[in-house]
Structure formats: structure tokens, C-alpha cells
Amino acid sequence: MPEKTSPEAGRSTVAAAVVGAAELTEATIKTQGQNKPRSLGQDAWRELRGSWLFWASGVLLVIFIVMAAFPTLFTDVDPRQADLRGHYLAPPNWSHFFQGDWFGYNGQGQSVYARTVHGARASIIVGVCVTIAVTVFGGLVGMLAGYFGGWVDGLLSRITDIFFGIPLLLGGLTLLQAFTHRTVWTVTLGLATFGWMQIARVMRGAVITQKQADFVTAARALGAGTGRILFRHILPNVLGPVIVVATIALGGYISTEATLSYLGIGLQDPVVSWGVDISAAQSQLRDAPHVLLVPATFLSLTVLAFILLGDAVRDALDPKLR
Amino acid sequence: MAENSKKSEAVDATPNVSEVEVSDASTTAEVEAVLDAPVERGEPILQVRNLVKHFPLTQGILFKKQVGAVKAVDGVSFDLYQGETLGIVGESGCGKSTVAKLLMTLETATSGEVFYKGQDITKLSGRALKAVRRNIQMVFQDPYTSLNPRMTVGDIIGEPFEIHPEVAPKGDRRKRVQELLDVVGLNPEYINRYPHQFSGGQRQRIGIARGLALNPEIIICDEPVSALDVSVQAQVVNLMEKLQDEFNLSYVFIAHDLSIVRHISDRVGVMYLGKMAEIGTDSEIYDHPTHPYTQALLSAVPVPDPDAREGRERIILTGDVPSPANPPSGCRFRTRCWKAEDKCAQEVPLLAVPEVFAGKKTPAAHESACHFAEEKQVVGAA
Ligand SMILES: Nc1ncnc2c1ncn2[C@@H]1O[C@H](COP(=O)(O)OP(=O)(O)OP(=O)(O)O)[C@@H](O)[C@H]1O
Ligand code: SF4
Ligand SMILES: [Mg+2]
Numbered sequence: 001m002p003e004k005t006s007p008e009a010g011r012s013t014v015a016a017a018v019v020g021a022a023e024l025t026e027a028t029i030k031t032q033g034q035n036k037p038r039s040l041g042q043d044a045w046r047e048l049r050g051s052w053l054f055w056a057s058g059v060l061l062v063i064f065i066v067m068a069a070f071p072t073l074f075t076d077v078d079p080r081q082a083d084l085r086g087h088y089l090a091p092p093n094w095s096h097f098f099q100g101d102w103f104g105y106n107g108q109g110q111s112v113y114a115r116t117v118h119g120a121r122a123s124i125i126v127g128v129c130v131t132i133a134v135t136v137f138g139g140l141v142g143m144l145a146g147y148f149g150g151w152v153d154g155l156l157s158r159i160t161d162i163f164f165g166i167p168l169l170l171g172g173l174t175l176l177q178a179f180t181h182r183t184v185w186t187v188t189l190g191l192a193t194f195g196w197m198q199i200a201r202v203m204r205g206a207v208i209t210q211k212q213a214d215f216v217t218a219a220r221a222l223g224a225g226t227g228r229i230l231f232r233h234i235l236p237n238v239l240g241p242v243i244v245v246a247t248i249a250l251g252g253y254i255s256t257e258a259t260l261s262y263l264g265i266g267l268q269d270p271v272v273s274w275g276v277d278i279s280a281a282q283s284q285l286r287d288a289p290h291v292l293l294v295p296a297t298f299l300s301l302t303v304l305a306f307i308l309l310g311d312a313v314r315d316a317l318d319p320k321l322r
Numbered sequence: 323m324a325e326n327s328k329k330s331e332a333v334d335a336t337p338n339v340s341e342v343e344v345s346d347a348s349t350t351a352e353v354e355a356v357l358d359a360p361v362e363r364g365e366p367i368l369q370v371r372n373l374v375k376h377f378p379l380t381q382g383i384l385f386k387k388q389v390g391a392v393k394a395v396d397g398v399s400f401d402l403y404q405g406e407t408l409g410i411v412g413e414s415g416c417g418k419s420t421v422a423k424l425l426m427t428l429e430t431a432t433s434g435e436v437f438y439k440g441q442d443i444t445k446l447s448g449r450a451l452k453a454v455r456r457n458i459q460m461v462f463q464d465p466y467t468s469l470n471p472r473m474t475v476g477d478i479i480g481e482p483f484e485i486h487p488e489v490a491p492k493g494d495r496r497k498r499v500q501e502l503l504d505v506v507g508l509n510p511e512y513i514n515r516y517p518h519q520f521s522g523g524q525r526q527r528i529g530i531a532r533g534l535a536l537n538p539e540i541i542i543c544d545e546p547v548s549a550l551d552v553s554v555q556a557q558v559v560n561l562m563e564k565l566q567d568e569f570n571l572s573y574v575f576i577a578h579d580l581s582i583v584r585h586i587s588d589r590v591g592v593m594y595l596g597k598m599a600e601i602g603t604d605s606e607i608y609d610h611p612t613h614p615y616t617q618a619l620l621s622a623v624p625v626p627d628p629d630a631r632e633g634r635e636r637i638i639l640t641g642d643v644p645s646p647a648n649p650p651s652g653c654r655f656r657t658r659c660w661k662a663e664d665k666c667a668q669e670v671p672l673l674a675v676p677e678v679f680a681g682k683k684t685p686a687a688h689e690s691a692c693h694f695a696e697e698k699q700v701v702g703a704a
Pocket of ligand 2: 613614615653654655656657659660661662663666671691692693694695
């Protein structure tokens with residue numbers, strides 16, 4: 001093996017700077033910077049804390065979620081109790097806060113306020129469950145397609161494309177038609193079956209980008225197995241965009257559920273839901289608009305809150321916007 | 323075994339690369355024993371023979387049809403000796419990173435062999451491959467993408483121990499990570515910080531610490547400093563030299579900055595379009611280049627000394643680098659070479675000591691893949 005020749009004089013700039021630079025480094029490096037660990041998640045949280053969008057949507061969502069979980073905190077009126085003779089389409093009493101007649105009565109003499117409060121549960125359960133289902137299923141499909149590529153990707157992507165061709169509403173309608181007795185769970189199944197493709201696509205794209213990242217190559221060079229690479233390196237780095245898409249989509253599922261119920265193919269009467277109420281109220285829209293407008297407003301606010309939250313989270317997770 | 327080694331001799335046309343003593347280990351345990359055996363300083367530790375990597379070019383979405391191939395690496399042979407640094411230089415796209423990935427068995431070679439201690443590692447898998455990974459590690463070009471942003475420094479440098487639990491017992495790992503941080507000149511208290519809290523140079527140190535964790539024998543450095551500021555480059559190069567002495571490492575040091583390569587390398591290989599154009603000790607390459615491509619590269623290096631600048635000739639290369647999917651016939655450099663003749667289009671020049679210098683005791687007598695190799699003083703003092 002050839003011996004290393006001794007350095008000669010007059011080498012170019014960089015090489016000359018090499019000599020003697022080492023001593024300078026250690027001291028400066030050891031004093032730089034504060035020593036607190038700050039993960040990207042913590043950074044995102046700091047960003048979120050300063051965003052009014054986050055707080056506005058967050059407060060709204062907390063109210064709706066508490067309403068869904070504990071409706072009796074808001075009203076002790078039974079949403080199914082009907083007093084046709086006494087209250088038929090009675091107008092709202094805007095000053096009777098939190099009371100049975102706050103938002104008036106519907107065509108069956110039921111308290112619109114009580115029904116709206118109790119209706120939150122069905123909408124939010126459907127929204128959250130569909131979102132969880134599509135995130136897990138679509139996420140898995142996208143992850144496998146993106147990571148393994150080749151024929152796995154070819155097959156899964158074509159299946160995704162086929163489902164993409166079916167509009168969510170049409171697919172849900174067709175599938176739910178088959179059920180005569182429809183509950184929150186059947187509606188969830190119907191929507192999840194036709195709603196997972198977007199997450200799958202987002203996940204696939206993100207995984208393809210991340211799997212080429214140098215840190216993944218570094219893990220492979222260390223001998224890491226597929227499981228470790230997928231779950232420790234790729235997944236944590238793709239979760240951000242997927243969560244954003246899922247949060248925004250959640251609002252969409254809630255409104256689709258309402259649309260299905262409105263079309264009479266979603267939830268059915270003993271279930272109290274905004275969609276069912278909106279559907280029932282349409283015939284009396286002229287005489288008693290409040291019966292329709294109140295649940296419709298709650299529905300819009302919930303959908304809006306989820307979309308705004310998704311937006312705020314996306315901004316916080318995107319370091320380029322900082 | 324004798325037969326094997328003769329075969330790889332015969333296939334290889336370059337007389338100056340040493341003979342491969344192919345290991346005859348067959349079971350996994352035997353292979354592991356071979357891989358973990360020590361190598362004397364100055365003995366070949368890595369021997370690359372006719373390494374080829376063609377990336378297929380395909381058409382069609384579902385039913386892919388191969389319509390050609392990117393010849394990223396096309397028959398590269400060289401040796402790496404224990405304890406030395408072999409620099410590899412060349413323009414962007416000439417296949418340097420692909421060579422690095424092949425040496426790491428991160429890509430499967432189209433053909434050719436990489437002998438590590440006489441064991442062809444391109445065909446290993448499972449436990450034997452894991453043993454290779456313990457011994458050959460890599461430092462990446464971009465310190466911003468080579469560290470997982472969601473993991474703490476402690477997790478990043480500690481991951482090698484999780485994958486190879488036999489290297490460090492669980493209770494020791496945190497201490498080992500802190501030692502490694504100290505070794506690369508970072509404060510051991512930074513163990514809980516995240517990569518984005520560090521500067522580029524500091525991140526590259528973290529990457530180096532990760533590469534060192536398993537106590538490897540060879541580190542492949544793919545442009546480890548080209549993403550860094552010039553002042554920081556010097557610090558990192560110095561650190562790498564220090565670590566080489568301390569841990570008895572052999573480096574393959576890939577770069578396109580010729581002066582850095584000269585500073586750190588014992589020997590240098592010049593690549594052009596997937597082939598090795600010229601290889602020799604650093605003074606053979608820098609002071610006595612015989613390949614026109616090397617001469618052109620060197621003439622483009624800025625020289626700080628105005629006197630030296632005076633008398634030197636700048637060779638300006640015309641034209642672009644041809645596509646590796648469709649390389650020129652014969653000598654790959656002929657489309658840009660000012661000395662090209664008919665012979666260059668017809669015969670592929672082999673990487674060998676040119677006949678004019680053969681047997682002569684001159685520094686110009688080193689391997690150069692050119693039909694018309696001759697010395698040409700291009701760089702004054704650099
Ligand atoms: N996975 C791949 N598929 C197809 N072609 C590839 C792939 N990886 C590299 N190539 C091609 O192989 C050639 C060599 O690439 P390589 O990355 O090895 O070059 P390089 O010398 O490292 O360049 P640089 O200095 O820019 O890093 C290029 O033409 C590149 O486009
Ligand atoms: S072989 Fe011919 S074309 Fe190639 S470098 Fe030599 S002179 Fe130039
Ligand atoms: Mg490269």
C-alpha cells in the first residue's frame with residue numbers, strides 16, 4: 001500500500017484552512033444553544049397556541065364534544081317527548097337560555113333545543129368513527145403501496161382508483177339501501193367503505209417521499225428491518241399530513257351523514273340526529289324556519305370547526321410557513 | 323478456492339489490483355467468523371471487481387417493459403487497504419453515490435463483486451449481511467436529511483445498538499451514546515435534543531457518531547462535507563482524520579472537491595460516466611496525471627498562489643456529460659476529449675498502467691484508462 005505523502009505547501013484554500021481549525025471548534029460548539037429538548041411536536045404546539053383559528057375551532061369542538069358525551073349537562077328535556085297540542089311549531093324564545101323552548105318546537109311538539117343537543121352525539125360519533133376507520137384502513141393501504149411499490153403498489157393503487165370513481169354519497173346511498181334497519185354503525189360502515197381513498201393516496205405519496213430520505217437509507221445501512229423502518233422512521237414523519245387530511249375530512253363525513261339522513265337513507269327516526277331533524281323540518285320551512293335553521297347551524301359550525309382545526313394544525317406542522 | 327481467485331484474476335483486466343483471496347466459508351457461522359477476523363494494516367480489506375449497476379428504464383404503468391438502462395456504474399474495480407483513505411472524485415452523476423450504495427449493499431449489483439476480507443458481500447443476506455453492516459458503515463452527504471427529525475440525538479446514535487443488541491448491553495447504551503457524542507466533539511448533555519436544534523456541522527458530527535457506534539472497520543463517506551460551509555468543512559474533515567487514527571478506520575471518501583480529497587486521501591480514483599478513469603496515490607494523480615479528464619479537472623481547481631497561476635494552462639471542457647443511458651462507444655470521455663482519435667471510438671481503454679510508462683520508475687506509471695496517456699503539468703503547486 002502506498003504511503004501517505006506529507007502535505008506540501010501551497011494547497012488550495014480549503015485544505016489550508018483545515019490545518020489548525022479543529023481546536024477552535026469544540027469550545028464554541030459546546031457553549032451554543034439552549035439545552036432543552038424540543039421535538040417538532042412541541043414546536044407545533046407552540047405555534048398552535050398562538051393561533052386564534054386553533055382556539056376558535058378548539059373551543060367550538062370542545063363544546064360539541066361535551067354536548068355529544070353529556071347532553072344532559074345542557075338540557076334535561078327529553079328530545080323525544082312530544083306535545084303536539086301544546087307546542088306545535090311554537091316559535092323560539094330567544095331569551096330563555098338553555099330552556100326547552102329556547103329554540104322553539106318542531107312539527108311534533110318536540111323541543112328543538114333538546115333535539116339539537118342530543119343530535120350532536122350521532123353526528124360526532126359517525127364523523128369520528130368514519131375518520132378512525134378510513135385513517136387506519138386507508139393509511140395501511142397507502143403505506144403498503146408506497147413502501148413496497150412494484151406490483152403491490154400497482155394492485156392497491158388500481159383498487160384505490162376504482163373506489164375513487166364512486167362518489168362518497170352515491171356509494172353510501174347504494175350500500176345503505178341494503179340495510180332496512182340503519183344505526184350509527186351501519187352508516188359508519190357505509191361511509192368508511194367509500195371514504196378511505198383520499199387518505200390512502202396522501203399516505204402513499206408521503207411514504208414514497210419519506211422512504212427515499214437519507215435517514216431511511218441510514219437505517220437500512222445499519223441493518224434495520226422493514227418493521228422498524230416503517231413504524232419508527234417513516235410513520236412518524238408522515239403522520240402530520242395524514243392527520244390534517246383526516247381532520248378536514250371529518251367535517252365532510254358529518255355533513256355526508258346529514259345528507260344521507262336528509263335523503264332518508266341514513267339514520268332513522270328513533271335516532272336523534274341533525275340530519276334526521278333537518279330532513280323532517282324541510283316541509284315546514286316557510287312556517288317555521290327555526291326548526292331547520294337551528295340544527296343546520298350546529299351542523300355547519302361543527303363541520304367548519306373541524307376544517308379550521310385541520311387548517312391550523314397543517315400550518316403549525318409545516319415548518320416552511322414559520 | 324485457488325480456482326476462484328484465478329477466475330476473478332482473469333476477469334479483471336487491471337494488473338495492478340491485488341489478487342483476491344476468496345474466502346471459502348460456506349455456513350453463516352463461518353462467514354461471520356471471516357467477517358469479524360482482523361486485517362493487518364496495509365492489507366487489502368475491500369476489493370471491488372468489475373462492479374456494474376444498471377438501473378432499468380421502464381415504460382408502462384402496470385405491465386412494465388424495459389426500454390433501456392442507465393449505466394450508472396459500469397465495470398469499476400479498485401482496492402481499499404486497511405487504514406487508508408481512498409478518495410473518489412468525479413462530476414455530478416458519474417456514479418459515485420451508486421458505488422457507495424453498492425459497497426453498502428443498499429443496491430443490488432447488476433454484476434461484479436465486492437470482496438470484504440475475501441468474502442463477496444453482494445451475495446450475502448440475513449445474519450451474515452448484518453455482520454457486514456456492523457463493519458461497514460456510511461456517512462451521508464446531507465446532514466439535514468440523514469437524521470430522522472422525529473428522533474432525539476440519543477435515539478439516533480443509540481439505534482445501531484437496538485439493531486445489533488450484542489454490541490452493547492442495554493444498561494450501557496446511554497453511556498455509550500454520550501461517549502460517542504464526546505468523541506465527535508459534541509456536548510454529551512445534548513443527548514435529548516432533536517436534530518433541528520443543531521447546525522449543519524453539528525448534525526454531520528451526529529451522523530458520524532452514528533456511523534461509529536458499531537465500531538466499524540470501514541466508513542464510506544458520500545460527500546460528507548459538501549453540504550457544509552467552507553469553514554465547517556475543515557473542522558469535520560479534521561475530525562474524520564482524528565477518528566481514523568483513533569479507531570483505525572479505512573475510508574472511502576467520495577467528493578467532488580479535489581482539494582479536500584487530496585488533503586484526506588492516500589490514494590485517489592477519478593470516475594467518469596460510470597467508469598474509473600485513473601487511479602493512483604494522491605501525488606501520482608495530482609502531480610502526474612496522465613488521463614485527459616483528470617488533467618481537465620485539475621486545471622479547473624482554483625490556485626491561490628498567483629505565481630503558480632501564471633504559467634498554467636486551463637483546459638476548458640466543451641460539451642455536456644453524455645447521458646449514462648446512452649454512453650459513447652469506446653472511450654466514454656471521447657466526446658469531450660481534445661486528443662480523441664478514431665481508436666478512441668472503437669476500443670475501450672482499459673484501466674491499466676499505460677504501455678509508455680510500463681516498467682518505468684516514474685510517478686506517471688499508474689493506472690489510467692486512456693489510449694494516449696501522457697503526463698501534462700496542469701496544476702502549479704496544488
Ligand atoms: N435509483 C435510480 N434509478 C435510476 N437512475 C438512477 C438511480 N440512482 C441513480 N441513478 C442515475 O445514475 C447516475 C449516477 O448517479 P449517482 O447518484 O451515483 O451520481 P453521483 O456521482 O453520486 O452524483 P452527485 O455528485 O450528483 O451526487 C445518474 O445518472 C443518476 O441519474
Ligand atoms: S482514450 Fe482517447 S478519448 Fe479517451 S481519454 Fe484517452 S485520448 Fe481521450
Ligand atoms: Mg452523489
